[in-house]
Structures are given as structure tokens and as C-alpha cells.
Amino acid sequence: MFLALKEIKKEKFRSGLIIVMIVLISYLIFILTSLALGLARENTDAINSWGVEKMTLSSTANVDLRQSFLTSKQTGTLTKNEAYLGETPVVAEAKGHQQQSALFVGLKANQFIARNIKLESGHWIKHSHEVVADTSLKLKGYKLGDKFKLADDKTKFTIVGFTKNAKLNVTPVLYGQLATWRKLRGITMGPVASVVASKNSQYHNPRSGTKTYTRQQIINKLPGYQAQILTFVLMIGFLMIISLIIIAVFLYILTMQKLPNYAVLRAQGIPSKVLVSATISQSLILVASGLVIGTVLTAITGLIIPAQVPMAFDMPILTAVGLGILIMALIGSLIPVRTVLKVDPVSVIGG
Amino acid sequence: MSSFTVKNVNQIFGSGTAKVHVLHDINFEAEPGTLSLLMGPSGSGKTTLLTIIGGLRTPTSGTVTVNGVNYNQRSKRQRDALRLDEIGFVLQHYDLLPYLTVADQFTLVDKVKPKGSLSKEQLTQVLDTLGIENLLHKYPNELSSGQQQRVAIARALYPDPTIILADEPTAALDSPRVKVVGSLFKHLATDHHKAVVIVTHDPRLMAFADHLYEIRDGVLTKQPLK
Ligand SMILES: Nc1ncnc2c1ncn2[C@@H]1O[C@H](COP(=O)(O)OP(=O)(O)OP(=O)(O)O)[C@@H](O)[C@H]1O
Numbered sequence: 312m313f314l315a316l317k318e319i320k321k322e323k324f325r326s327g328l329i330i331v332m333i334v335l336i337s338y339l340i341f342i343l344t345s346l347a348l349g350l351a352r353e354n355t356d357a358i359n360s361w362g363v364e365k366m367t368l369s370s371t372a373n374v375d376l377r378q379s380f381l382t383s384k385q386t387g388t389l390t391k392n393e394a395y396l397g398e399t400p401v402v403a404e405a406k407g408h409q410q411q412s413a414l415f416v417g418l419k420a421n422q423f424i425a426r427n428i429k430l431e432s433g434h435w436i437k438h439s440h441e442v443v444a445d446t447s448l449k450l451k452g453y454k455l456g457d458k459f460k461l462a463d464d465k466t467k468f469t470i471v472g473f474t475k476n477a478k479l480n481v482t483p484v485l486y487g488q489l490a491t492w493r494k495l496r497g498i499t500m501g502p503v504a505s506v507v508a509s510k511n512s513q514y515h516n517p518r519s520g521t522k523t524y525t526r527q528q529i530i531n532k533l534p535g536y537q538a539q540i541l542t543f544v545l546m547i548g549f550l551m552i553i554s555l556i557i558i559a560v561f562l563y564i565l566t567m568q569k570l571p572n573y574a575v576l577r578a579q580g581i582p583s584k585v586l587v588s589a590t591i592s593q594s595l596i597l598v599a600s601g602l603v604i605g606t607v608l609t610a611i612t613g614l615i616i617p618a619q620v621p622m623a624f625d626m627p628i629l630t631a632v633g634l635g636i637l638i639m640a641l642i643g644s645l646i647p648v649r650t651v652l653k654v655d656p657v658s659v660i661g662g
Numbered sequence: 663m664s665s666f667t668v669k670n671v672n673q674i675f676g677s678g679t680a681k682v683h684v685l686h687d688i689n690f691e692a693e694p695g696t697l698s699l700l701m702g703p704s705g706s707g708k709t710t711l712l713t714i715i716g717g718l719r720t721p722t723s724g725t726v727t728v729n730g731v732n733y734n735q736r737s738k739r740q741r742d743a744l745r746l747d748e749i750g751f752v753l754q755h756y757d758l759l760p761y762l763t764v765a766d767q768f769t770l771v772d773k774v775k776p777k778g779s780l781s782k783e784q785l786t787q788v789l790d791t792l793g794i795e796n797l798l799h800k801y802p803n804e805l806s807s808g809q810q811q812r813v814a815i816a817r818a819l820y821p822d823p824t825i826i827l828a829d830e831p832t833a834a835l836d837s838p839r840v841k842v843v844g845s846l847f848k849h850l851a852t853d854h855h856k857a858v859v860i861v862t863h864d865p866r867l868m869a870f871a872d873h874l875y876e877i878r879d880g881v882l883t884k885q886p887l888k
């Protein structure tokens with residue numbers, strides 16, 4: 312620690328350079344992580360807010376809620392652990408607003424999903440042409456009491472409530488009545504819902520023409536979801552490896568330059584562990600300082616970023632990512648440490 | 663008692679046709695308070711002998727005893743500790759860490775060896791005699807080579823070793839400076855009771871020596887001082 316701090320103090324420029332790199336990389340990693348998380352949430356927030364463990368869909372729907380239609384024969388009788396859910400894509404049209412794509416989710420007010428949804432303002436739906444909308448519509452200028460048209464339905468719909476985190480596959484959700492879903496779909500007989508959702512993780516529907524999935528299976532099949540997440544994970548992984556290489560290379564060069572001095576110190580009886588711990592703590596101090604600055608930059612970014620950008624700053628996840636970078640610093644110092652351990656005091660004696 | 667004793671030491675490098683027998687049955691010792699010069703042609707094995715005395719190299723055969731302790735019976739770690747306590751190396755280059763001030767060069771020793779080094783007063787005295795008492799807050803690159811060498815000597819002296827080993831300490835110095843350095847080493851021997859061994863090609867150092875040894879063809883002989 313002593314040697315590491317003294318060297319950083321003397322070699323301000325070099326240390327500064329390494330810190331700047333770590334700042335840039337850690338900032339990029341933090342931002343990408345927050346974006347990935349934000350995007351993941353915009354894909355899954357609604358599903359996660361329902362408190363659902365299992366969902367039964369039509370076996371022919373390719374795990375897509377919008378393509379699923381279940382008849383009452385297929386749903387069977389529901390217990391209090393199950394709920395109907397009807398989903399359909401819609402476009403909201405209103406004067407003074409751009410067209411707005413949304414997902415209409417029809418629910419039964421007395422079943423568990425509707426009860427799990429917490430309102431931010433307003434009240435729950437009482438009539439067929441009332442909806443509870445995702446708060447992102449507020450950013451688009453909608454207020455409680457605003458009306459708009461959905462699909463071909465002639466009667467206008469009224470926003471009676473707002474709820475947070477009602478996004479599914481990056482699309483805002485409008486909650487309404489299950490009967491309204493049937494109407495929007497133009498169904499007069501036959502299907503009663505898109506899916507039967509259950510909060511019981513053991514739930515299974517054996518009826519023909521149906522298939523039961525876990526929540527995670529449904530999420531993984533959301534269009535584009537896995538590709539997006541995978542892209543981010545890859546980028547973050549590469550950045551981690553780049554930070555590992557940068558730390559290893561810089562530290563190696565710094566250490567190589569000091570090897571003759573280290574050889575003399577070894578000759579003078581300074582134990583290797585002092586030099587090894589100097590190398591490791593140098594790496595950790597530089598990376599930790601870079602991380603701190605990177606964190607501050609990320610926090611500032613979080614404060615000034617527009618609400619439309621899907622960024623979610625999650626402390627446990629960012630801490631884990633920061634720890635990951637620190638581990639890279641540790642691994643990156645292993646190669647220089649190896650050279651330090653192999654230094655031969657005899658090599659500097661003689662002339 | 664001798665500070666160190668080298669007994670029947672042989673050093674052979676390589677094997678087969680590349681085999682070189684560098685040191686032949688070397689016997690060598692030094693008393694505290696004496697300055698010994700080790701001279702000889704290039705490649706005769708002077709540095710090799712110095713590294714063997716310093717415990718940096720284990721000879722092919724023979725024993726080295728430092729203040730009664732035989733290196734062969736010590737682990738690598740114990741040899742490190744023995745070097746730290748008993749042996750001060752003064753080399754030509756790289757003695758000082760470039761990113762430590764003169765004061766911190768001593769602090770580093772304190773970190774590794776909390777007890778048994780020179781007291782503050784003793785260090786001040788050493789710095790005074792070396793004329794470097796005002797350089798404590800300077801970095802090595804802010805010092806002249808002569809000043810650096812004096813700091814290196816103070817650094818080697820600081821853990822209060824009983825033996826000082828120097829390899830060609832005057833190689834890069836002009837005549838007046840050789841005199842200064844020579845008298846410094848002499849002073850370490852007489853006033854600080856160290857056993858000082860200097861490997862050198864420099865006949866100007868003979869004026870300060872108590873003993874002169876020559877290695878030729880791997881054989882060590884004691885020579886009269888002119
Ligand atoms: N690690 C080694 N492997 C093989 N041969 C070596 C090794 N170290 C030294 N030698 C050989 O041992 C001999 C003595 O080397 P040493 O460095 O001790 O000489 P020296 O007396 O210090 O010479 P100089 O005055 O030039 O410094 C040389 O012939 C050298 O080539």
C-alpha cells in the first residue's frame with residue numbers, strides 16, 4: 312500500500328492516464344448496464360407487476376399472448392389463484408396527439424391480477440369504455456379524464472387511472488375490462504380470454520389445444536427481447552475484457568520498468584510479498600479511483616437523462632458490475648505479479 | 663569473530679562442454695571494522711563471489727556462514743530476513759526507488775523491519791557525515807549521481823547491517839569523487855564497525871583498504887597492499 316500510494320503520487324500523469332481509461336470504461340459499462348436493465352424492464356415490467364407464475368396459452372400461439380385465444384372449455388373453471396387476461400394491440404387516436412401504439416389488456420376486476428395492479432392516480436375501471444393507462448402516456452401529454460378512440464370502436468375511451476411500470480415489450484399497456492377486450496377483438500362467441508394466468512407455480516392446464524408456460528418462458532419469447540439483452544451482455548462482457556487487458560498491459564509496462572529496482576530491493580532483503588502487494592494494491596487503487604469517478608458520472612447522467620430514455624439504475628446490479636471490474640483489476644495484476652515473483656536479484660549485481 | 667566466512671566454495675556454471683569452473687575452493691572471511699578489496703580481471707568471478715557472500719546465489723559446493731548462521735540451513739524467506747538484517751548492498755544503479763523521496767527510502771525499510779534499524783539520531787548523524795541531511799524531501803532524479811550514491815550508502819547502512827557489500831561503486835566516478843567515496847566506505851568500517859567488501863577494478867581505492875584480495879583463474883589469493 313505504501314509503495315503503491317507513493318508511486319501513484321509521484322507518477323501522477325501515468326496514473327492519471329490509467330484512471331481516465333478506467334473512468335471511461337466503467338462509465339460506459341455502467342451506462343450500458345443501466346440501459347440494458349431499463350430496456351429489460353420496459354419489456355417485462357407489466358408481466359412482473361401482475362404477480363403471475365404460470366400462463367396457459369393456445370398451443371398454436373407460439374408463446375405470444377396476442378395470438379392466443381382460449382375457449383371456456385379450454386380454460387376450465389378458475390380457482391382464486393387464476394385469472395383471465397385478454398391482450399390485443401391497439402392504436403389510440405385523439406385530437407392534438409400523435410397516434411399511440413399500445414397494448415390493451417382486459418382483466419376481471421375481482422381476479423388477482425387486477426388486484427395486484429397499484430394505481431398511481433385515479434381509480435380502477437368501472438365501465439366498459441374506461442382504461443387505466445401506463446404513466447408513460449402522461450409524458451405524451453395525456454391526463455386523467457382524457458378521451459381517445461381505440462381501433463374501430465365508435466365510443467371513446469376515458470383514462471380513469473394511471474399506473475406505473477405498465478409496459479410490455481416496450482409498449483405502454485392500457486388496462487380495461489375483459490369484455491371490452493372481446494369487443495375490440497370482434498369476438499362474439501368462442502374465446503373468453505387470451506390466457507389463463509396463475510400465481511400458483513405448480514399450476515398446469517392439461518386441456519387439449521393449450522400449453523402452460525412459466526413467466527420466464529413467456530418473457531424470453533417476447534419479440535426482440537433476448538436479442539436486445541444478449542447484445543448488451545456481449546458489449547458489457549467485451550468492455551470487461553478490454554478493461555482487463557488495459558489494466559494488465561499498463562501494469563505490466565509499469566512493473567517492467569521497475570524490475571531492476573525491485574531486484575535491488577530483493578537483494579536488500581525486502582520480501583517479495585511487499586512488492587507483490589504493492590503491484591496488486593496499485594492496480595486496485597487505480598481501478599477503484601476510476602470506478603468512483605465513473606460512478607459519479609453515471610449518477611450525474613442519471614439525474615440529467617430525459618425520462619424517455621429507458622435507463623434503470625439499480626444499485627445492487629451496478630455494485631455487482633463494479634465488483635466485476637475490480638475482479639478484472641485483480642486478474643490484470645496477476646501477470647505483472649508473476650514477473651515480480653520471478654525477479655532475480657543477481658541480475659542487477661555486477662558490472 | 664569474523665562477520666562472514668566462506669569455506670571451500672566452488673562455483674560451476676553450465677554442464678558438459680559449456681561447463682565453466684568459475685570459483686575454485688575459495689576460502690575468505692572478513693572481520694568487523696575492516697575494508698577488503700576484491701580485485702581481478704573481468705570475468706574472474708568477483709561478482710559471483712559477492713552474490714554468494716550475500717546469499718543471493720547458492721554455490722555449487724562449500725559453505726557460507728554469516729555471523730554464525732549457515733545459509734544452507736536457512737529457507738528462502740529466512741535468507742531474505744538475514745540479508746535485511748546483516749547485509750547492506752551498495753550497487754551502481756537502481757539502489758533508490760525513483761518514486762520515493764530520500765526520507766521514504768528509509769520509511770520503506772521501517773515498514774519491512776520495524777525494529778533494529780538506526781535510531782532517528784543515528785540516522786541524522788549518518789546523513790550529516792554523508793552531507794545529505796538537506797536532501798530528505800528530494801526524489802532521486804533531483805539528485806546528482808554523487809548525492810544518489812551517498813543516499814544509497816545511507817540506505818544500505820540504515821537497517822544496521824554488519825556487512826557492507828559493494829560492486830564497482832566507483833566505476834562512473836572521477837578521481838576526486840573516488841576519494842570521497844573511498845573515505846566513506848573506510849568510515850563505515852572504522853566508525854561503524856562494519857565488515858566492508860568492495861569489488862573493484864579501481865586501484866585508487868587501495869589507499870583506503872585494510873586487505874587486498876585477487877581472484878585469477880578462479881583462485882583467490884591475498885595480496886600485499888602497496
Ligand atoms: N549465470 C551464469 N551462467 C553462466 N555463466 C556465468 C553466469 N554468471 C557468470 N557467469 C560466468 O562466470 C564468470 C565470472 O563472472 P562474474 O560476473 O563473477 O565476473 P566478474 O569478475 O564480476 O567480472 P567483471 O569484472 O567483468 O564484472 C564469467 O565467465 C561469466 O561468464
Ligand SMILES: [Mg+2]
Nearest residue numbers: 661662708709
Ligand atoms: Mg562483476
